[in-house]
Amino acid sequence: MNFDFTEEQSMLRDSVARYVQDSYDIETRRTIADSESGMSAAQWQTFAELGWLSVPFAEEHGGFGGGPVDTMLLMEEFGKGLVLEPYLATVLLFGGLLQRSGSDALAAEYLPKVIEGSCQGAFAYLERQSRFALNDVKTSATRDGESYRLSGEKVVVFNGANADALIVSARTSGEQYDADGISLFLVPANATGLEVKTYKQMDGQTVANITLDNVEVPAGALVGEAGAGMALVEPVVQSAIVALGAEALGIMAQLNAKTLEYTKTRKQFGVAIGSFQALQHRMVDTFMAYEQTKSLLYRAVCELEEGADSAPATIHALKVMVERAGKLIYGEAIQLHGGMGLTDELDIGHYAKRLMMINATFGNGDYHQGRFDELRCA
Amino acid sequence: MDTRFSPEDIAFRDEVRAFFKRAYDEELQARLADKSSFKDAVVDWQKRLFEQGWIAPNWPREYGGTGWSPTQKYIYESERAAHGIRDVVPFGLQMVAPVIYTFGNDEQKERFLPRILRSDDWWCQGYSEPGSGSDLASLKTRAVLDGDEYVVNGAKIWTTYAQYADWIFCLVRTNSEGKKQEGITFLLIDMKSPGIKVNPIVSIDNHHSLNEVEFNDVRVPVANRIGEQDKGWTYAKALLAHERTTIAGVADSKRGLETVRQEASQEINGGVRLLDDPLFRKRLSDIEIELMALEFTELRVLATVASGGAPGAESSLLKIKGTEIQQAIQELRMDLAAYYQGVLPNDLSAEQLGHEFGSAARQSYMYGRAATVYGGSNEVQKNIIAKAVLGL
Ligand SMILES: Cc1cc2nc3c(=O)[nH]c(=O)nc-3n(C[C@H](O)[C@H](O)[C@H](O)COP(=O)(O)OP(=O)(O)OC[C@H]3O[C@@H](n4cnc5c(N)ncnc54)[C@H](O)[C@@H]3O)c2cc1C
Numbered sequence: 001m002n003f004d005f006t007e008e009q010s011m012l013r014d015s016v017a018r019y020v021q022d023s024y025d026i027e028t029r030r031t032i033a034d035s036e037s038g039m040s041a042a043q044w045q046t047f048a049e050l051g052w053l054s055v056p057f058a059e060e061h062g063g064f065g066g067g068p069v070d071t072m073l074l075m076e077e078f079g080k081g082l083v084l085e086p087y088l089a090t091v092l093l094f095g096g097l098l099q100r101s102g103s104d105a106l107a108a109e110y111l112p113k114v115i116e117g118s119c120q121g122a123f124a125y126l127e128r129q130s131r132f133a134l135n136d137v138k139t140s141a142t143r144d145g146e147s148y149r150l151s152g153e154k155v156v157v158f159n160g161a162n163a164d165a166l167i168v169s170a171r172t173s174g175e176q177y178d179a180d181g182i183s184l185f186l187v188p189a190n191a192t193g194l195e196v197k198t199y200k201q202m203d204g205q206t207v208a209n210i211t212l213d214n215v216e217v218p219a220g221a222l223v224g225e226a227g228a229g230m231a232l233v234e235p236v237v238q239s240a241i242v243a244l245g246a247e248a249l250g251i252m253a254q255l256n257a258k259t260l261e262y263t264k265t266r267k268q269f270g271v272a273i274g275s276f277q278a279l280q281h282r283m284v285d286t287f288m289a290y291e292q293t294k295s296l297l298y299r300a301v302c303e304l305e306e307g308a309d310s311a312p313a314t315i316h317a318l319k320v321m322v323e324r325a326g327k328l329i330y331g332e333a334i335q336l337h338g339g340m341g342l343t344d345e346l347d348i349g350h351y352a353k354r355l356m357m358i359n360a361t362f363g364n365g366d367y368h369q370g371r372f373d374e375l376r377c378a
Numbered sequence: 379m380d381t382r383f384s385p386e387d388i389a390f391r392d393e394v395r396a397f398f399k400r401a402y403d404e405e406l407q408a409r410l411a412d413k414s415s416f417k418d419a420v421v422d423w424q425k426r427l428f429e430q431g432w433i434a435p436n437w438p439r440e441y442g443g444t445g446w447s448p449t450q451k452y453i454y455e456s457e458r459a460a461h462g463i464r465d466v467v468p469f470g471l472q473m474v475a476p477v478i479y480t481f482g483n484d485e486q487k488e489r490f491l492p493r494i495l496r497s498d499d500w501w502c503q504g505y506s507e508p509g510s511g512s513d514l515a516s517l518k519t520r521a522v523l524d525g526d527e528y529v530v531n532g533a534k535i536w537t538t539y540a541q542y543a544d545w546i547f548c549l550v551r552t553n554s555e556g557k558k559q560e561g562i563t564f565l566l567i568d569m570k571s572p573g574i575k576v577n578p579i580v581s582i583d584n585h586h587s588l589n590e591v592e593f594n595d596v597r598v599p600v601a602n603r604i605g606e607q608d609k610g611w612t613y614a615k616a617l618l619a620h621e622r623t624t625i626a627g628v629a630d631s632k633r634g635l636e637t638v639r640q641e642a643s644q645e646i647n648g649g650v651r652l653l654d655d656p657l658f659r660k661r662l663s664d665i666e667i668e669l670m671a672l673e674f675t676e677l678r679v680l681a682t683v684a685s686g687g688a689p690g691a692e693s694s695l696l697k698i699k700g701t702e703i704q705q706a707i708q709e710l711r712m713d714l715a716a717y718y719q720g721v722l723p724n725d726l727s728a729e730q731l732g733h734e735f736g737s738a739a740r741q742s743y744m745y746g747r748a749a750t751v752y753g754g755s756n757e758v759q760k761n762i763i764a765k766a767v768l769g770l
Pocket residue numbers: 266268269273276278279335336337338339340342502503504505506508509510511512513535536537538539588748751752753754755756757758761
């Protein structure tokens with residue numbers, strides 16, 4: 001039993017923490033969020049130079065060979081700075097799918113480019129009707145000689161506006177809700193028949209709806225086995241949920257620290273508002289919520305690393321806790337800041353909005369609680 | 379005890395329905411939704427209500443009130459909310475007017491009340507200051523008498539709609555000795571006075587309704603003072619209790635819940651309607667049960683008021699429960715919108731976007747966080763109940 005980080009892991013965490021502190025203040029972030037692409041190419045290049053884009057990839061592809069602990073540390077620090085750059089979309093989802101796919105040619109072609117920062121990626125999985133069901137896929141891929149033809153629509157694609165290449169889930173057989181028959185394809189963003197419509201989210205992220213009108217890709221664009229896409233998607237999404245949990249934990253730490261600080265300095269009735277017991281107990285609750293989230297996150301990371309059978313249930317539990325603790329923590333942070341908490345100028349609201357979008361991503365608390373119940377009460 | 383409607387009540391309800399259907403037309407709704415025409419559209423709508431004679435249900439008859447029974451007021455509110463009609467802007471009609479007709483002199487009543495009724499003047503509320511929120515009585519904006527004028531210096535903050543306002547009602551400090559509540563004066567200030575500056579504050583919902591209002595040597599005639607100098611706190615407190623009886627928002631919450639129920643019947647996850655999902659259902663019915671109770675709590679308070687009782691600390695209960703329920707409904711709608719809960723306004727149509735209500739849910743959820751802060755925060759309301767009701 002050991003909850004210590006290795007020296008390498010501590011160095012990674014410190015380097016991200018220092019960077020976020022020195023080069024990613026709230027004004028920098030605001031400028032990036034307001035820009036058309038919603039990310040900074042210069043920041044991304046620095047991430048590449050610092051080696052962060054290589055963290056989860058195997059050494060054979062030029063990666064750092066890191067595991068869930070390394071990703072956790074990185075994402076937690078990104079959370080503290082509300083980093084907008086598409087680490088989740090490009091490295092963890094696009095890169096994660098390629099790395100696990102067994103499609104060696106594609107991995108060898110794309111992963112080095114991801115690592116050096118010259119390729120932006122996205123995973124286009126969501127459809128307007130699909131909500132949290134990853135298996136609810138209507139987009140179709142039809143075999144046509146040596147190629148496939150893709151038609152359909154993907155929505156709220158993270159980094160969809162900036163991606164050079166996308167991995168798209170499409171149905172090669174079966175019915176709308178079947179888990180079997182879903183295949184993944186690597187589609188260049190400039191493919192004929194692919195159209196991108198971009199819009200912004202409240203957390204500063206720029207996302208896109210993508211329509212595919214008879215887009216032709218070669219058979220070699222298949223990521224993983226035909227019809228077996230879900231077996232590839234599930235573990236990648238599980239890892240992504242844990243990474244989002246780490247990002248959320250970083251945000252919660254900031255919200256709690258800033259709120260605690262505020263209640264010590266804001267005076268009403270001649271005293272610091274933190275001296276009111278009614279507020280003290282609420283801050284004790286948010287402190288405990290943070291600790292509970294951290295514990296489930298560590299539990300999930302360890303089980304993932306160890307390949308434990310219990311990992312899927314633990315990851316559902318983590319996502320439930322992230323939402324429960326997150327809503328409590330951002331709710332109290334806004335409330336205890338009074339009018340100040342309601343302004344766009346203060347960073348509190350921006351942390352809250354990112355937590356809200358994390359809750360919605362890959363299934364909210366209710367959804368994961370339902371899945372957890374299925375596993376535990378069946 | 380009897381809560382059934384009489385035939386006269388039913389006839390009244392039908393009359394209200396017919397009016398709303400006719401007067402709250404699509405053209406008006408479109409103008410209300412557009413930021414650039416918002417103010418004019420609000421004024422137009424309120425003028426239509428004035429012409430109908432329904433603009434001020436809570437005012438005494440002699441000043442232009444409707445003289446409705448509590449049942450009629452209840453019916454009117456329910457129908458307003460059910461038609462998705464926004465409540466009137468409260469600052470003139472519901473906040474300063476009761477102070478003027480209760481504590482103002484005849485000249486002030488004649489000068490201000492008819493213009494408020496006709497929505498000729500837009501009012502805003504200048505109470506809070508950067509250093510004085512929950513502890514409002516500590517306010518520092520100073521007014522010094524100079525001949526027959528006060529000279530006002532200081533700053534107010536969180537002033538809703540100050541950018542539209544013709545008038546602001548303010549609490550100002552006229553005396554720094556003795557108890558802090560005893561040196562406060564209630565002034566009506568023309569927003570066109572030299573020395574007033576309005577600075578916008580963008581709120582968490584990405585909109586501009588809040589402002590900071592600066593006063594630099596602003597001269598205010600003594601004739602604009604309500605009641606006596608240094609007695610403003612008494613007048614303001616009476617008004618705060620008034621603000622709270624309408625704050626429960628039961629009728630709007632009922633409509634909000636129905637909207638969510640309707641939307642949940644359209645939202646599908648893995649082939650199952652959200653409305654059939656046991657976890658979602660439980661959250662929906664948890665809220666509805668609280669709301670059913672609150673509706674009767676509000677009726678009980680209104681009945682007490684109608685039979686001559688004062689709305690006391692019970693109005694704090696309405697505020698706390700009412701805002702908790704509003705926020706719970708807004709939160710449920712956000713969860714329903716799932717990935718689309720974060721959408722900011724953009725150029726895409728709902729059809730292109732693939733979703734109908736994400737951006738609307740976001741806006742009301744984000745702004746809705748304020749309901750537990752303004753009008754006396756919920757923590758402060760709990761302090762009031764602890765002290766005034768429970769004697770702690
Ligand atoms: C959207 C919005 C619109 C508004 N519109 C107007 C307007 O038009 N005109 C106007 O004058 N004002 C307006 N306000 C201001 C509002 O009335 C104040 O925000 C409110 O009184 C709280 O004051 P504060 O923001 O200074 O918070 P603070 O008083 O600093 O409170 C911070 C936190 O401490 C808590 N707290 C304070 N004292 C205690 C205590 N004794 N015990 C326990 N907890 C305590 C509060 O509940 C809050 O959670 C508006 C505010 C908002 C958010």
